[in-house]
Amino acid sequence: MQTESISIHTTVTTASQLADLDLENLQFGKVFADHMLEVDFKDGAWQQPRILPYGPIELSPATAALHYGQAMFEGMKAYKTPEGKVVLFRPQDNWARMNKSAVRLCMPEIPEDIFMDGLKQLVALDADWVPQRPGYSLYIRPFMFGSEGLLGVRPATEYKFIIFCSPASGYYAEPVRVKIEEHYTRAVEGGFGFAKAAGNYGGSLLPAKLAHEEGYHQIIWTDGREHNYIEESGTMNVMFVIDGTLVTPALSTSILAGITRDSVLQLARDWGVPVEERRIKVQEIADAYKAGKLQDAFGTGTAATIAHIKSITFRGEEMMLPPVADRTLSNKIATELDNIRYGLSPDPHGWVVPVV
Ligand SMILES: *Cc1c(COP(=O)(O)O)cnc(C)c1O
DSSP states (O other): OOOOOOOOEEOOOSSOOGGGOOGGGOOTTTSOOSEEEEEEEETTEEOOOEEEESOOOOOOTTBHHHHHOOEEEOOEEEEEOTTSOEEEESHHHHHHHHHHHHHHTTOOOOOHHHHHHHHHHHHHHTGGGSOOSTTOEEEEEEEEEEOOBOOSSSOOSOEEEEEEEEEEOOOOOOOEEEEEOSSOOSOOTTSSTTSOBHHHHHHHHHHHHHHHHTTOSEEEEEOTTTSOBEEEETTBEEEEEETTEEEEEOOOTTSOOOHHHHHHHHHHHHTTOOEEEEOOBHHHHHHHHHTTOEEEEEEEETTTEEEEEEEEEETTEEEEOOOGGGOHHHHHHHHHHHHHHTTSSOOTTOOEEEOO
């Protein structure tokens, strides 16, 4: 069934930057595609969506989000298949998650047609910005914030929902050294760690910087109450293979429900790999390591899909993981997810959504 898509007022740029796009020297998040989608919420309703040239927005110094943190975002990618078709990966899940974040932060939910049609029409207009190279993609950043100029502490009555895009290179990250964080906390039960809230990121920068200075690429966050249980790795979900079983922390109010996480678990289940979503004690990882049963550890997220962990340091002891080439399951999953996105493998779960 073909449903009518909503009408979006579109102003096409007269100064495209596409000719200056240098795929060889692409730095993540530094170059932006020509257009953006902008939708205002005011008088209790979402207003007419607009697509316009990418550019600055004007804000009051009293803008609510800048003071009281009503700000959140999503992260997703568009891919170009070898035949030149532009596709999205599970965009409905980003829309649903955005609204979960919105509810937690007392912000208005975004109607599905505004999100999906706005997203598709924007990416279709900037389709030439989706690089047609293995591993490359167009990173998409939907976000929303309280835009009302207001110093009273209450939910804003005006919001902006914006989507803009940035071409991203084939992300091959070196395996990372991580440390178990037992002092700082990313999120606590009852807080808003499950929401993709700007504030979660603001609070994680200092601990990440300190870890960097100690020679670690990334932090493994532990629970805020006891620091005994594993939560996430940096801004990714984290998974382990222990004695042939794929194990990851169960979702909670302090863990973000990654779409990559869900996809990885689904593939593993499809393949008959034992999967456990449960609480994981740091001590369990240390014990598994000592027993020679810790076969893999990796982060999952849209940016890198799978980020292999090279070593985990816990109370000064560095646990060395097996060479990446030996990590059968995580390598197989990374390849399969790429193949599904680029149309090279079947898509039994209907994850891939064509844009044009
Ligand atoms: C975005 C994010 C993830 C990964 O989510 P994906 O949907 O897989 O990209 C994991 N943890 C945190 C804290 C995040 O913000």
